[in-house]
Amino acid sequence: xxxxxxxxxxxxxxxxxxxxxxxxxxxxxxxxxxxxxxxxxxxxxxxxxxxxxxxxxxxxxxxxxxxxxxxxxxxxxxxxxxxxxxxxxxxxxxxxxxxxxxxxxxxxxxxxxxxxxxxxxxxxxxxxxxxxxxxxxxxxxxxxxxxxxxxxxxxxxxxxxxxxxxxxxxxxxxxxxxxxxxxxxxxxxxxxxxxxxxxxxxxxxxxxxxxxxxxxxxxxxxxxxxxxxxxxxxxxxxxxxxxxxxxxxxxxxxxxxxxxxxxxxxxxxxxxxxxxxxxxxxxxxxxxxxxxxxxxxxxxxxxxxxxxxxxxxxxxxxxxxxxxxxxxxxxxxxxxxxxxxxxxxxxxxxxxxxxxxxxxxxxxxxxxxxxxxxxxxxxxxxxxxxxxxxxxxxxxxxxxxxxxxxxxxxxxxxxxxxxxxxxxxxxxxxxxxxxxxxxxxxxxxxxxxxxxxxxxxxxxxxxxxxxxxxxxxxxxxxxxxxxxxxxxxxxxxxxxxxxxxxxxxxxxxxxxxxxxxxxxxxxxxxxxxxxxxxxxxxxxxxxxxxxxxxxxxxxxxxxxxxxxxxxxxxxxxxxxxxxxxxxxxxxxxxxxxxxxxxxxxxxxxxxxxxxxxxxxxxxxxxxxxxxxxxxxxxxxxxxxxxxxxxxxxxxxxxxxxxxxxxxxxxxxxxxxxxxxxxxxxxxxxxxxxxxxxxxxxxxxxxxxxxxxxxxxxxxxxxxxxxxxxxxxxxxxxx
Amino acid sequence: xxxxxxxxxxxxxxxxxxxxxxxxxxxxxxxxxxxxxxxxxxxxxxxxxxxxxxxxxxxxxxxxxxxxxxxxxxxxxxxxxxxxxxxxxxxxxxxxxxxxxxxxxxxxxxxxxxxxxxxxxxxxxxxxxxxxxxxxxxxxxxxxxxxxxxxxxxxxxxxxxxxx
Numbered sequence: 001x002x003x004x005x006x007x008x009x010x011x012x013x014x015x016x017x018x019x020x021x022x023x024x025x026x027x028x029x030x031x032x033x034x035x036x037x038x039x040x041x042x043x044x045x046x047x048x049x050x051x052x053x054x055x056x057x058x059x060x061x062x063x064x065x066x067x068x069x070x071x072x073x074x075x076x077x078x079x080x081x082x083x084x085x086x087x088x089x090x091x092x093x094x095x096x097x098x099x100x101x102x103x104x105x106x107x108x109x110x111x112x113x114x115x116x117x118x119x120x121x122x123x124x125x126x127x128x129x130x131x132x133x134x135x136x137x138x139x140x141x142x143x144x145x146x147x148x149x150x151x152x153x154x155x156x157x158x159x160x161x162x163x164x165x166x167x168x169x170x171x172x173x174x175x176x177x178x179x180x181x182x183x184x185x186x187x188x189x190x191x192x193x194x195x196x197x198x199x200x201x202x203x204x205x206x207x208x209x210x211x212x213x214x215x216x217x218x219x220x221x222x223x224x225x226x227x228x229x230x231x232x233x234x235x236x237x238x239x240x241x242x243x244x245x246x247x248x249x250x251x252x253x254x255x256x257x258x259x260x261x262x263x264x265x266x267x268x269x270x271x272x273x274x275x276x277x278x279x280x281x282x283x284x285x286x287x288x289x290x291x292x293x294x295x296x297x298x299x300x301x302x303x304x305x306x307x308x309x310x311x312x313x314x315x316x317x318x319x320x321x322x323x324x325x326x327x328x329x330x331x332x333x334x335x336x337x338x339x340x341x342x343x344x345x346x347x348x349x350x351x352x353x354x355x356x357x358x359x360x361x362x363x364x365x366x367x368x369x370x371x372x373x374x375x376x377x378x379x380x381x382x383x384x385x386x387x388x389x390x391x392x393x394x395x396x397x398x399x400x401x402x403x404x405x406x407x408x409x410x411x412x413x414x415x416x417x418x419x420x421x422x423x424x425x426x427x428x429x430x431x432x433x434x435x436x437x438x439x440x441x442x443x444x445x446x447x448x449x450x451x452x453x454x455x456x457x458x459x460x461x462x463x464x465x466x467x468x469x470x471x472x473x474x475x476x477x478x479x480x481x482x483x484x485x486x487x488x489x490x491x492x493x494x495x496x497x498x499x500x501x502x503x504x505x506x507x508x509x510x511x512x513x514x515x516x517x518x519x520x521x522x523x524x525x526x527x528x529x530x531x532x533x534x535x536x537x538x539x540x541x542x543x544x545x546x547x548x549x550x551x552x553x554x555x556x557x558x559x560x561x562x563x564x565x566x567x568x569x570x571x572x573x574x575x576x577x578x579x580x581x582x583x584x585x586x587x588x589x590x591x592x593x594x595x596x597x598x599x600x601x602x603x604x605x606x607x608x609x610x611x612x613x614x615x616x617x618x619x620x621x622x623x624x625x626x627x628x629x630x631x632x633x634x635x636x637x638x639x640x641x642x643x644x645x646x647x648x649x650x651x652x653x654x655x656x657x658x659x660x661x662x663x664x665x666x667x668x669x670x671x672x673x674x675x676x677x678x679x680x681x682x683x684x685x686x687x688x689x690x691x692x693x694x695x696x697x698x699x700x701x702x703x704x705x706x707x708x709x710x711x712x713x714x715x716x717x718x719x720x721x722x723x724x725x726x727x728x729x730x731x732x733x734x
Numbered sequence: 735x736x737x738x739x740x741x742x743x744x745x746x747x748x749x750x751x752x753x754x755x756x757x758x759x760x761x762x763x764x765x766x767x768x769x770x771x772x773x774x775x776x777x778x779x780x781x782x783x784x785x786x787x788x789x790x791x792x793x794x795x796x797x798x799x800x801x802x803x804x805x806x807x808x809x810x811x812x813x814x815x816x817x818x819x820x821x822x823x824x825x826x827x828x829x830x831x832x833x834x835x836x837x838x839x840x841x842x843x844x845x846x847x848x849x850x851x852x853x854x855x856x857x858x859x860x861x862x863x864x865x866x867x868x869x870x871x872x873x874x875x876x877x878x879x880x881x882x883x884x885x886x887x888x889x890x891x892x893x894x895x896x897x898x
Contacts, residue, residue, distance in 0.1 A: 066832030066869045198828040205833030206824035207817065208768015208808035212834060215767040248751075267762060268754045341772050341780055341834045341868045390770070390834030391868045422773040639828055643874065647831060650870025673777040673866065682863040684872040 035174035042170035044129045046098035047077065047122065054153060054167035056083060060090040061099035061107065062114035063362055064201060065392035066647075067702040068640040069114045071200045073122055075636055076115075079192045080126030080185060082150040083166075085200060092386040095365045104497075105472055108363035110397055110531060112604035112700020115636055119698050127182045129173075136172035137164050187634075187695065197637050201388070213360030213387045216347040218415035222251060223267040224408045225274050226418065228259040228428050231286035231666035232528055236260055239279040247273040256407040257374065258400065263412050267419060287526045288666035291434070294525045295332055298436040302456045307519030311507045314515035316442075319450035323442030327554050329547055331439070333539045333728045335661040336432035336532055337676055342390020344401040344420040348409035354381045355406060360389035362396040365474070369467040370399035371406035372478060379474045382406075393651070394531030398430050399467055426676055427668040431661055432532030433458050435502075437543035442515070446555050448566065450515040453506050453543065458524035460501035460531060465489055501531070505540035505603055505707065510573055511548070511566035527663070533651055534706040537603035541707025542714070542728065545599035549715040550724060559715065560586055560598050572631050572692075573600060576609040579629035579690050584611035594624060595720025599712035605699030607631040607692075608645070612685075612712040615720060616732045623653055623685040623713060630689060630704070633696035641701045642689045648705020649687055654679045656710040660729050737801045741766070742810025752798030756790075757781045759797045760807060768808035768837045772866070779865035782838035783807045789845040808837035811844060819885070820844055823878040831869035839865045843879045852884040 035042045040052035049057040058077055064070040070090050078085040093099045093107075100107045102117055130150050137155035138145035147158035154163040166173075187194075204210035229235065236255045244253045244262060249269030253262050260279050264270035289297070320326055346359035348371070355377055361367045364384040371382045389396060405418040420428070435457040442450035461468075465488035470481045503520050532538060552562035560581050567573050577600050581587075590596045594615040601608055613625040626649050635641050658677040662669045670676045710728065717734075718724050725734045738747045741764060748763055755774075760766045760783065769792055772780030776791035783792045784806040785799075811818040817825075820843050830836045839862065846853055846861040853861070858879050867875070 066830075068831070198825065199830065201833065202825045202828050202830055205830035205836050206821045206840065207812070208766075208837045210833055211767070212770075214771060215761075217765070217767070266750075266754075266758070268751070268758050339868060341770075341778065341832070341866065343771065389832060391832045393868075419771070422775070422778075643828070643831060643871070646873060647870035650872065651868075672775055673773050674775075678866050678868060679870070680863050680866065681872050681875070682859050687873060 035171050037171075040170070042174045044132060044174070045125050046096070047125045048081070048129050050129070050166055050170050052167045052170055054165055056081070056088045056166075058088045058090045059093045059099070061093040062101075062118065063092065063109040063386055063389055063392070065109070065360075065362065065389035065396070067114070067644060068199065068637065069109070071197065072115055072636050072640060073118050074200055075192045075197065076118060076122040077126040079190055080123045081130050083153045085192055085197070087153060090200065095368055095384050100365070106363060106468060107365040108397060109392070110362055110394060112606070112702045112704065114700070115698045116605065116700060123184050124182065127184055128178060131178055131182050132173040132176040133166055133169050135176040135178075136169045139172065140164070194635050194638070196639055199640070210388045212342055212390050213347070213358060214342055214345045214390070214419060216358040216387065216417065218347065218349060221347070221415040221417055222263055222265055222412065223270045224261055224263045224405070224416050224418040225270045225421070226256065226259045226261045226404055226408075227274060227277055227279055228424065229281050229283070229286060230427070231281070231283050231288060232526065234281040234283045234286040237280040237282040239277060244273050244277050247276055249273070252412060253277070254411060256404065258404055258407075261404070261408045263408060263416060271421070283666070286666055287663075289525055290664050291334070291662040294434055294527070294663070295436060297525050298456045298523060301523035302436060302438055302454060302521050305521050307454055307456070307521035309517070310503045310520055311509070311516055311518040316450050316452055316515040316517035319444075319515035320440065320442040320452070323444045323449050325443040325554070326440060327443060327551060328438070328440045329550055329726055331437040331543045331546060331726045333435050333437075333542060334659065335434045335527060336655055336659045337426055337429045337661050337670070338391075338393045338395035338532060339426070339676055339678060340391030340393060340395055343422055343425040344395070345418060346401045346405035347415065347417040348402070348405040349415040350375060350406070350409040350413055353377075354383065355409060356383045356385065357402055357406060358385040358387060359402050359405070360387050360396060361399060361402060362389070362392045362394070363399065365471045366397070366467040367399045367402040368474070369470045369481070370403040373467070373481060374403055374407040375410040378478065379471075393533040394535065395429065398464070398530050422673070423671040426671050429661070430463065430528040430530035432538060433460070433527070433529040435539040437539070439543060439547040441547070441551055443551070443555060448511070448513050448551060450517070451509060451511070451513045452517045453509070454519045454521060455502050455506055455540070455543075456521045456523060457502060458529055459499040459522060460529055460535070461499040462489060462524060463529055501536045503536060503540070505537035505601065506544060508602060509544060510570050510602065511563065512568060513566065533648070534603055534703040537601065537703070537707040538655070538710070541599070541601045541603070542710045545601060545708060545711035546714055546726070549597070549711065549718065553718075563598070563600060572607045573602065575692055576600065576607045576629040576631050579692065580609035580611050580627055583629065583688055583690055584613070584625075584627040586611060593720075595716040595718070597712045597715025597717070597719055599708035599715060601704075601708040603704045603707055605633070606701060606704040608704045608708050610649070610708045610712045612709065612716045614713055614716040619732055621657055621717065621730060621732045623683070625686045626709060626712075627688045628690065628705070629692060630701070631692035631694055632701050632704070633694050633698045635691060635694075636698060638691060641691055644701040645689045645705035646687045648703065649709045650679050650684065652706040652709035653685070653713065655706075656713045656728060656730050658729055735798070737798060739797070739800050739802060740804045742806060748797070750797060753796045755793050756783070756785075756795045756797045756800050756805070757792035760792060760805070766807050766809050770834055770837055772835070777866070778835070778838075779842060780835050780838040782841040782865065784841060784845060787845075787848070789842055808841060811840065818844060819882045820847065820878065823881045827874050827878040827881065829871050829874040829878050831871055835865060835867045839867065839875055843875070846879070847883060853879075855880070858883070
């Protein structure tokens with residue numbers, strides 16, 4: 001983000017004559033700021049509130065789903081405010097324009113952007129409040145403000161002895177005016193940024209007191225479950241309403257857009273009633289393909305349409321004609337489920353002229369659209385309360401669970417909690433799309449002379465703009481929603497940005513090859529798809545880094561040196577590659593029965609190289625060791641960086657070893673953790689993460705650990721067995 | 735049906751169907767939301783509680799099975815206002831990411847230490863393998879358990895009534 005400090009730091013007189021300081025992104029602000037005499041609270045801006053009793057509240061506009069915003073963003077504000085992060089109480093943000101993610105113009109958490117987009121604004125918010133407190137104290141003491149200092153929640157007199165608590169100063173500080181820029185602390189004075197720190201949410205999450213969406217409790221609350229069509233797009237034709245209605249505890253049974261809802265006084269009674277529910281589905285317009293037919297359709301599309309050019313350099317066609325050898329490979333990668341441990345759920349309370357929703361959502365303002373869509377209300381009538389989130393990974397960017405809960409609440413007119421079963425969560429997910437990749441390379445005199453990559457499959461915004469486009473125009477009337485969604489689709493770059501979801505990671509191919517041709521054949525078989533931890537990078541990483549490994553083998557070079565020789569002008573790529581290799585003892589022979597594989601991939605601005613050591617034991621793939629080097633610019637919390645990268649590695653290995661959602665006649669074949677397995681404790685490899693020291697701007701770490709580990713494991717198995725696997729998940733007996 | 739059980743040292747009487755999973759009784763009848771629903775069939779371990787000193791999957795344990803029994807949940811692990819040694823270790827080690835599985839992880843670890851105060855690495859891995867973590871906090875879990883294992887704190891946990 002490039003933003004002049006003056007652009008977003010707006011200081012002005014508030015309605016009550018108190019100072020209003022808002023870090024505003026373009027757009028109107030409804031956020032009341034200033035000093036409230038009756039409560040003794042000072043809200044200098046949209047992010048901070050300091051009370052006269054020294055309580056400090058921070059509004060956390062990026063949800064906490066494990067990735068560490070609760071700690072990381074609080075650390076940014078604490079550093080400049082000169083208080084211990086532990087002294088700050090974060091609160092989850094309501095929906096407001098101030099809290100939009102500036103990259104997406106939507107209030108959503110995704111794309112590993114929380115730290116990078118908050119890095120300047122939150123430090124500015126903390127520094128501005130600190131400066132106003134100092135000005136207030138200087139005025140009281142009648143001394144030069146420049147000679148006063150702030151630390152540990154106090155402003156100190158130039159004599160170094162006298163001090164005042166922030167709480168004593170809030171009323172006065174609210175009347176101070178900052179002229180010009182506020183100086184941010186130099187890195188040499190940081191107390192918290194870049195230092196090892198625990199997690200501010202660890203206590204609540206170790207005592208069972210953290211409140212997730214599923215834990216929300218309201219007076220008179222009832223429970224709902226929904227039976228959805230087993231084939232996507234199926235419609236309810238008929239169901240045995242009277243039989244279900246007679247079941248113990250059942251309050252209502254009715255059709256909603258997404259299926260048949262049962263409402264009961266207790267969750268278990270709703271589930272038992274669901275067992276008795278028989279729905280006849282109209283599958284005329286429903287998705288009815290099997291997985292093999294999906295890939296057939298991809299191959300057909302790829303044959304018929306070489307795709308839209310997304311990057312072209314030199315003369316690929318000419319190069320490949322001249323090349324002594326042309327090498328080709330096709331990779332296929334499956335649909336993948338998110339499998340968040342907290343299943344989809346939402347609680348809603350329709351009150352006639354408004355609706356309140358409590359939900360573990362990554363995109364609360366899209367949640368407002370979803371709730372408005374299925375009720376007689378406008379988005380401004382919808383209040384979304386965000387909770388702690390039991391895993392997101394992109395799944396909760398789509399608001400189908402809020403839509404369902406709102407539809408049910410609209411009918412029952414009392415608080416209702418909707419919970420998906422694990423089976424429903426697995427079978428009605430929106431998946432990481434299955435993708436096909438066709439690769440071709442020209443080799444001339446032992447050198448790579450041309451690189452061709454044809455990506456075949458859907459793109460995600462086709463499935464996402466339905467609620468995202470209206471959320472960007474919250475004042476638009478509801479009858480416009482579908483039009484906005486379509487405009488979002490048709491007019492790339494206007495309502496929605498260019499859809500990078502299929503091609504990201506492929507078009508940034510970093511290796512120094514003269515002739516490059518990268519294309520996307522857009523084809524969508526009709527399976528609901530959405531963002532999945534590392535999104536397009538997840539499948540492009542496998543295609544690019546497996547093919548690089550194949551080419552190294554073709555020209556008879558060491559796969560590390562082959563890559564290295566093509567990265568002469570990519571210092572950050574080289575640095576992580578060299579570090580990972582050193583850490584993995586690449587040049588010492590691997591133990592008997594093991595293979596070593598390498599991969600390098602930049603995603604979300606972060607550079608990651610990984611070396612995997614793996615083998616096959618008793619007919620199953622065993623991953624022994626993963627060594628990883630990461631360059632994510634300036635580190636805010638090294639421990640969280642390490643944990644996110646390691647977590648990404650486990651997530652990627654789960655996909656590489658087990659990840660696969662398959663369809664038979666349009667129906668998902670998997671249902672629970674016996675057939676959508678997650679890596680378990682006993683399978684955990686030894687993981688080492690080396691973080692490159694850097695003063696570059698911070699970049700994300702939630703996702704970048706995922707992409708390289710999948711090809712690195714495949715490459716390790718090739719090194720061991722000499723057999724190349726071009727289809728995921730990987731097999732022990734391929 | 736009317737039934738009674740002891741939860742975190744307190745006698746509780748309930749009127750629920752006997753086939754209701756203990757999980758939903760704990761969460762919705764008794765308001766103990768620290769125990770989580772993950773899969774409903776005992777595959778993920780998020781719902782792990784202790785029943786008569788043994789770890790059970792409350793999502794697939796009918797409440798009638800627990801009738802007259804003693805149940806300990808994550809909320810009952812602290813003693814006299816002092817967090818369990820494992821909870822302290824979890825905080826010090828910064829184990830949780832999303833945190834959703836961690837109640838179950840801690841309950842599994844607490845049972846391990848109550849029965850084996852000084853487990854070897856393999857014992858810990860074996861005891862914790864039934865608990866899934868989608869965020870991949872596995873190495874910190876091991877580090878946290880090992881930081882308690884064999885220490886006097888672990889001994890305190892075993893004499894406080896766990897696993898008798």
